[in-house]
């Protein structure tokens with residue numbers, strides 16, 4: 001075994017030890033080249049049925065599953081009889097509009113035939129980059145999952161302009177994994193993982209089973225995968241890996257062509273795993289603690305400080321005042337009456353709304369504000385205690 005940031009050893013994990021088996025929330029991404037038959041431009045139905053069975057198999061054992069599916073453009077271009085070769089932006093957008101409805105229909109048919117409600121979510125780059133849109137998308141995903149639906153996500157290709165486009169679903173899937181706090185992301189692809197070189201050209205190219213750190217050496221292995229339909233190569237997969245591991249999510253690149261492509265991963269099929277540096281919650285908390293300039297602050301009473309120390313959320317009742325201007329979703333400081341910063345967290349209300357509900361019971365929020373927001377001003381998952389609180 002070669003030590004360092006990657007290794008060439010054979011799989012040693014037992015199936016139940018796989019990050020996939022241990023995950024609570026899993027995002028699976030399927031590429032266009034898998035879904036759409038090259039010869040006919042139609043959905044590869046037999047394969048898709050086995051993918052759906054795998055998703056249901058994960059759900060049956062209590063895992064929450066999100067699917068990120070490409071294929072809209074590949075399906076739509078055939079329907080519109082667009083010629084082979086690269087499409088202009090407006091042609092891909094037209095193809096996506098035609099193809100997405102077919103894609104959604106196929107998933108609806110297959111999943112609802114198995115009594116699972118499918119939800120279509122179309123996202124743009126802006127939805128993951130702009131804080132408020134990010135939070136809205138996150139809340140929608142959370143609600144769908146808690147209601148037992150299976151979200152099927154694609155980029156909203158018809159409205160995304162070139163500058164605000166992901167263009168590939170690898171990064172989109174990684175953002176979704178981050179947004180949803182998923183602990184495992186599986187990229188099903190036309191390659192079975194990462195190699196030290198291009199395995200088609202370089203007979204000495206070695207397969208990499210595990211990457212514990214994405215070093216410049218690993219990035220140099222990017223290259224591109226030659227695929228007629230997909231737009232992501234190894235480069236976008238490595239970019240996706242960066243996002244996923246920083247968010248505390250395991251990521252795996254695996255061959256998607258075989259039947260039951262997800263189950264195979266757990267059973268030890270060859271694939272490359274990228275290891276996260278922390279859990280999703282720890283990664284999120286690190287990000288909160290590292291905020292350079294909190295937008296504002298709230299001051300709390302000793303009872304609330306006691307609750308925070310015990311690992312509980314910050315409720316409006318324990319807050320005595322607000323400082324500065326902030327929006328829902330901003331990071332704010334939590335201060336004692338004496339002004340010591342004891343915590344930081346993502347606040348669920350704007351400064352104006354917060355000012356109205358502080359000191360009040362959560363049950364009164366709806367009446368005071370005219371809408372029912374969260375019971376907590378800062379949820380414990382969004383809150384990190386600073387050193388001052390621990391002493």
Ligand code: GLU
Nearest residue numbers: 070071072073168169231
């Ligand atoms: N969003 C595109 C589609 O559904 C695919 C992007 C990709 O190939 O990753 O056709």
